[in-house]
Amino acid sequence: MKHYLASFAVGLLLFGAAQPTSAAVLERGPYLQTPTSASMVLKWRTDTPTDSVVNFGDAPTNLTSTVSTPTLTTEHEITVTGLAPDTRYYYSVGSSAETLSGGNSGQFFTTAPVPGTTKPTRVWIIGDSGTANASAAAVRDAYKTSTGSTVTDLWLMLGDNAYPDGIDSQYQAAVFDIYPDLLRKIPLWPTLGNHDGHTADSATQAGPYYDIFTLPTNGEAGGLPSGTEAYFSFDYGNIHFVNLESYETDRSPGGAMMTWLANDLAANDKEWVIAFWHHPPYTKGSHNSDTEGRLIDMRQNALPILESHGVDLVLSGHSHSYERSHLIDGHYGHSSTLTGAMVLDNGGGRETGAGAYDKPVGGTNAGAVYAVAGSSGKVSGGSLDHPAMFASISSLGSMILEVNGNRLDAQFIDESGNVDDNFTIIKGDDTTPPIINKTEADDASSVTVTYSEKVDVTSAQNIANYAIDNGVTISAATLAADERTVTLDTSALTEGVEHTLTVNNVDDIAGNTIAANSQSQFTFVVIQTKDFQDGVAPTTAYAGTRDAY
Ligand SMILES: [Fe+2]
Known part of the structure; x- marks a missing residue:
């Protein structure tokens, strides 16, 4: 009511003065949701209700196309449709009275490529980032410095996006106030963490998490319709992404989510399969995948389905550390049950080391890498000794993923910008010459x-x-x-x-x-060696004292 009165008053002022006055303050966004090859969802919040206008075009000074809705609201959401695939559009948002943001070189969105086609794709991945503090900012800044002017295509947020309870004001502090410039140009795909779940209800898709994010329920961005924003899939070029809800949705083998997962993956024809959810199937960080039910459920119930359909990479958070597995398959029990046969490649997947992980195209149970990337807001220790892991690191940081044709490169970048881990997966025929x-x-x-x-x-x-x-x-x-x-x-x-x-x-x-x-x-360097032995004097050219012990 207060907002409507304020708006009415401003409206009177506008008419009286016949001059455009700033009628609304941009409180949030704009931010980008559910990118497809032909559409993009744009959202923003204003302090007072206005209509919603998006202008867009091929240059910051040429925003010649417009989409608008007349409804007065503070929660603005415009879906721009009819776009060309893999194309950058500059844009602005505002109302019929004013532009609130945009018309500059830093505000653009890029549509997804035609599904199934190959495009070099760069993905930024953060987990448990919702601390709204200097640690989250340091991780963000290290990523920005590292990525430079290279455009990031997608952004995954692995849950616990806003501590401690995922309420709207915490989302404001931990997401919208921390990443404003990135939100304007990189479509964000979140998943639900336990802290987000404190105030969200997945069964009814209610609460701040579900209000803030506009996610597909009907296969809008590819994949089989899930009927819920809690879990769904989407395609980006030759990558099929699967987003599961590991906190409060039924995780049982015959439940709706696992049934949908099996059907979705059976229908998938994209080359790469990348799955993400909050609770990690393997971790010995600040959580233990041997003892915690949600982690065990996801490992026992989701992994056999994913692996039998050729999943390549699984990303989780929850433990506030970085842990990254070998190329493994078929490990569904406690950490002590990992066998050598389940580790398909223990070399680390580095081309500068033992070589990239090789996988056949369309292979099933051909190995996957499991990464916990839950240190984008804080680190919380742990024994960090899960035997499935090649790397276990207690540092703040985030992951950068690059997929290009039959090649996937991943890095963990700490808050100082150091690359603390990297690995590569190559599918099918090797097209990379030796170095x-x-x-x-x-x-x-x-x-x-x-x-x-x-x-x-x-x-x-x-x-x-x-x-x-x-x-x-x-x-x-x-x-x-x-x-x-x-x-x-x-x-x-x-x-x-x-x-x-x-x-x-x-x-x-x-x-x-x-x-x-x-x-x-x-x-060629001759390394001089000489054996010193207790009780035996060196024989030549030795001026020191004898070892007395
Ligand atoms: Fe968590």
Whole structure:
């Protein structure tokens, strides 16, 4: 009532003065919801009720298209439709009386690509971010510095988005006041955490969480209609995203959510499957997936369905740490029941290390990576020793995911901007050529070259494919059992001289050829070693005292 009186009074002023006066204050947003290849939902809040107007166009100064609704409201929601896929639109929001925000280079939205097509896609992932404090701001700023001018396509928020109870004012502080510039240009996909659930009701889709977010119930953004905003799926290019509700929705095997999940995944034809929800199936952080019911339920009931339909990556929060698994499959029991057979690749998935995780296209039960990214607002310790994990890190931070065709790259970036973990999954045929990871002189007549991935034995052992400068000749090349390391027998190396190795025509096992004239430097250094032994005096050129112990 108070708002209506205020609006009426301002209206009288407008008529009386016949001059545009600022009639409303933008309190929230604009923010972007449910992106599709043809539409975008824009939402914002004003302090007084006005009508709703969105202007948009191909440049900040050319917002020639308009969508409006006459209803006076403080909770503005406009769905812009009829858009071109994978296209950037600049926009403004406001009322018929005034523009409140936009018409500048920082306010734009980008539609999703045509479903099924391939587009390099960048996703920012934060979990348990809702502290509204300096820690959340530091994580945000580290991400912004890291990403620079690179456009982020999507944003996942893994639950506990607004502490302590997910009420509207806490959402204002923890989401709208922390990320205002990002909300204007990156469509946000949230999931419900337990703290959000304090004031939300998933059964009726009521409460602040469900009021604030406009999420698909009818397959609007792809996937099988779920009938509820609590859980749903959506497509972005060649990625199928699944959002589950792990707090207060029935998690039982025959329940509506798990039944929908199985049907949704059976109908999916997108290359990548990425699932997210709040309660992690594997964690030894501030929560324990061996003892807590919701975590056990999701592991036992959702994972078999997801894995049998080829899920690639599962993202959760709840534990306020970063934990990232090996490539695993079929681990549904307590942590003590993890077997070697369930770990399909324990190398870490790094191309600079043991190599990317490889998966077949359309493979089922071919392995998935499970990540807990719940330290975007605080860290809370824990034993951090779940055996499924390759990395367990107690640092503030967030994840950046990049999917490009048959390749997925993920990073965990801490609040100082350091990349503390990374991994890569490559689907199907390998199209990445090998690179030289390092070259070292083992002794005065042999040099070891390590490639980023397994290489073809014939090309790797052909000495014509190698050259060393400064007159050093190569008499043999031998590929080790790991298929990544080649030892070159050389003419005598001179100590302290830096050499350059040049490699050509070495193929990986899929036939991709190393970049022409790939080079790597090495220096032969004689490492002086001497054994000191209790009670035995060094014999030569030793001026120190004898060890007395
Ligand atoms: Fe939580």
